Amino acid sequence: MALAKTVYDLLFRRTSTFAVTIMVGAVLFERVFDQGGDVIFEQMNRGKLWKHIKHNYENKEE
Amino acid sequence: MRGAQGRLSSSVSMMSLAARSGVFSPYMQATAFAVAGPLKPLVPGVVVKAEKFLMDPKKPFLCRETLSGQSPKTGPAVTVSINGCAGVRFAHTDIKVPDFSDYRRQEVLDPYKSSQESSESRRTFSYLFTGVTAVVGVYAAKTVVTQFVSSMSASADVLAMSKIEIKLGDIPEGKNMTFKWRGKPLFVRHRTEKEIEVEAAVNLSELRHPELDKDRVVKPKWVIVIGVCTHLGCVPISNAGEYGGYYCPCHGSHYDASGRIRKGPAPLNLEVPYYEFPDDDTVIVG
Numbered sequence: 277m278a279l280a281k282t283v284y285d286l287l288f289r290r291t292s293t294f295a296v297t298i299m300v301g302a303v304l305f306e307r308v309f310d311q312g313g314d315v316i317f318e319q320m321n322r323g324k325l326w327k328h329i330k331h332n333y334e335n336k337e338e
Numbered sequence: 339m340r341g342a343q344g345r346l347s348s349s350v351s352m353m354s355l356a357a358r359s360g361v362f363s364p365y366m367q368a369t370a371f372a373v374a375g376p377l378k379p380l381v382p383g384v385v386v387k388a389e390k391f392l393m394d395p396k397k398p399f400l401c402r403e404t405l406s407g408q409s410p411k412t413g414p415a416v417t418v419s420i421n422g423c424a425g426v427r428f429a430h431t432d433i434k435v436p437d438f439s440d441y442r443r444q445e446v447l448d449p450y451k452s453s454q455e456s457s458e459s460r461r462t463f464s465y466l467f468t469g470v471t472a473v474v475g476v477y478a479a480k481t482v483v484t485q486f487v488s489s490m491s492a493s494a495d496v497l498a499m500s501k502i503e504i505k506l507g508d509i510p511e512g513k514n515m516t517f518k519w520r521g522k523p524l525f526v527r528h529r530t531e532k533e534i535e536v537e538a539a540v541n542l543s544e545l546r547h548p549e550l551d552k553d554r555v556v557k558p559k560w561v562i563v564i565g566v567c568t569h570l571g572c573v574p575i576s577n578a579g580e581y582g583g584y585y586c587p588c589h590g591s592h593y594d595a596s597g598r599i600r601k602g603p604a605p606l607n608l609e610v611p612y613y614e615f616p617d618d619d620t621v622i623v624g
Contacts, residue, residue, distance in 0.1 A: 277458075277459065278457065280458070280462040281458060281462070283462070283466075284458070284461065284462045284465060287464035287469075288462070288466070288469065294465070294469065297469060298469055298472045298473055299476070301469065301473040302472075302473045302476035302477050302480070305473050305474070305477050306477050306480070309477065328490060
């Protein structure tokens, strides 16, 4: 509860800080969401992507 | 009992009209008959007191609100007894007050409890919910706008076609080679020391389109220009003309070894594209 009050007083109480909070939150959320999505995609396609099988072909050339 | 009231009000107005209209009253009277409704009252209604109606016939009838205080506006008022009127108003007696408990928060369900105790947690939750929604909304809007804008930019194959890489070792000194770049001829000229000296010494006052030779080249050995005559767009011939550079056969424009117009109808020097040397033997144009 104390945390909620601190967050409310610091971030939500003024419209200016609320807007700044939303903008900064959007940037952080974008990073987390996009990179998390990429990680999940690569987990589901493990062994099928070029960067997973690239070393097989590089060894042949050398 | 609308019939009774209608009859009364029309007769009141009728009377005033009849009093005022004089000779026309027999004709005006035709409008005074009230049409009986299909429902018959159990006990025939009786109009008891005429002075109840405070009609002001001189008040102009402009809109519905003008009638306020002059005409009954609250649903059906029924007179059932012979002795007097017993108004029965149905409005606000049969309407159930809706229960919004399902839509209220748990903390404020009890009307006898102070809402101030829970106000902090409630407003924190509200602002948090709003903030999270706004964050997701901003992210979604940014993604949509970015996708739309990037869909208008050039695709990868177009970008790949827009550059040309030239091996300079294949071009002997004093020779000019023509390449195709963005659908236009591109001249790459390997200049001799003598040509470099001559072009560097040219006085700017002799030139129609004054440009220094060192501003038109990155390395003095290599002149790279677009091979389109600035007059009407012909392709000039290299190592020809009075100045030893380029000569346009269409209308006789003479360019020097730096691609500058020296004689003939062309107004401008040959255009120099953007290019860079990643190493000594390669040039990338575009």
